[in-house]
């Protein structure tokens with residue numbers, strides 16, 4: 001029988017919750033039908049969290065998974081080993097929920113590091129409690145860290161996260177840097193009318209300390225399903241907001257599949273409003289509609305002085321990067337999600353608990369990845385488009 005590339009083959013045990021088998025003869029690794037290969041594994045350690053960010057969780061929290069439903073340390077270590085040794089995983093991101101709330105976090109990292117001495121292992125965290133754990137995380141073998149920080153104003157931080165923990169997060173960021181978990185990257189989701197106009201001062205603060213700040217377009221992954229395209233701050237708006245104080249020029253380093261488009265940052269020379277500089281109203285507010293683009297040509301970046309650092313913009317909605325996506329996700333309960341917006345997820349942990357061999361687990365993972373959607377959980381990009389369906393899971397329950 002001839003095998004047509006791209007046509008999933010029927011399988012005898014196919015049923016609910018099982019991916020169709022990928023075509024025979026498909027290349028090894030976590031390849032999908034659009035020719036992308038996932039080498040970047042993102043593993044959620046828990047669905048629990050101690051913050052309630054409005055763009056992610058509802059105020060009352062979510063019903064947490066039972067301890068039994070969540071992967072144990074041993075199960076995590078085995079799944080990562082299969083990813084690395086059999087499927088070509090080249091980097092690992094630990095995420096959640098909030099990974100720091102997991103009591104056996106240090107043991108997990110130490111075991112992963114012992115199995116994979118060269119593997120880059122990073123973690124995305126909200127930073128609460130990081131001040132006390134940063135040195136131990138480094139000693140256990142964590143390579144580097146990303147901390148979410150949406151505002152430096154206590155009131156705004158508390159409004160966004162629904163918890164008054166700004167000081168603890170700031171202490172965590174500094175401790176991570178001091179412990180050698182750099183480069184420290186900071187993630188800020190901009191929300192219209194809440195922290196958007198704070199973006200230049202947040203960037204100035206990060207540059208002063210040598211942290212790499214990234215601004216993130218809000219995606220429709222909030223448990224409240226309150227996202228609207230109109231309310232989202234776009235990458236174009238972010239660039240405009242920053243251009244009041246800074247001049248951005250493309251970072252010459254290759255993007256290499258990263259979600260963040262990086263820019264070198266220079267402080268804008270006095271009296272040089274660029275073509276993208278916004279005109280602020282009396283309250284210092286700017287919105288897409290208000291952006292005024294004066295006539296004139298921007299001076300070359302070099303004219304503004306030295307590069308102070310870099311900034312990233314993650315434009316998942318308006319400038320998607322799905323065609324170069326290299327990600328595979330495992331949720332806290334051991335489900336394979338080939339895309340953040342997948343409507344189908346496939347069980348790996350259940351199969352593992354049935355006593356499956358490494359090979360059988362690797363094949364399930366490969367089959368699940370073969371049917372990875374082209375973009376945004378669909379066969380085309382379009383977060384918020386008429387045919388887009390928001391996943392039932394929130395970002396915290398997927399593993400951001």
Ligand SMILES: Nc1nc2c(ncn2[C@@H]2O[C@H](COP(=O)(O)OP(=O)(O)OP(=O)(O)O)[C@@H](O)[C@H]2O)c(=O)[nH]1
Pocket residue numbers: 093122124146185187216219258259260314316327340400
């Ligand atoms: N559309 C899309 N957005 C993603 C994906 N992964 C992460 N993001 C977004 O990018 C943000 C930053 O993710 P992080 O986990 O901090 O790290 P990263 O940018 O993926 O990776 P590094 O630069 O290597 O640290 C997340 O908060 C998401 O908003 C993805 O697979 N698809």
Ligand SMILES: C[S@@+](CC[C@H](N)C(=O)[O-])C[C@H]1O[C@@H](n2cnc3c(N)ncnc32)[C@H](O)[C@@H]1O
Pocket residue numbers: 049055056095096097098099124125126146147148187188189216217218219220221222395396399400
């Ligand atoms: C889900 S959190 C998990 C790790 C940790 N709790 C934290 O906040 O860093 C990972 C990242 O997802 C981002 N995120 C959550 N909901 C998002 C949304 N609706 N759109 C874009 N990014 C989101 C957060 O800002 C955070 O940087």
Ligand code: SF4
Pocket residue numbers: 049050051052053056057096097098126148395396
């Ligand atoms: S973004 Fe991270 S810290 Fe905020 S609620 Fe979601 S999981 Fe928790």
Ligand code: SF4
Pocket residue numbers: 320321322323325326327338339340341373374375376377
């Ligand atoms: S939306 Fe899906 S395909 Fe696009 S970058 Fe994110 S995970 Fe990859």
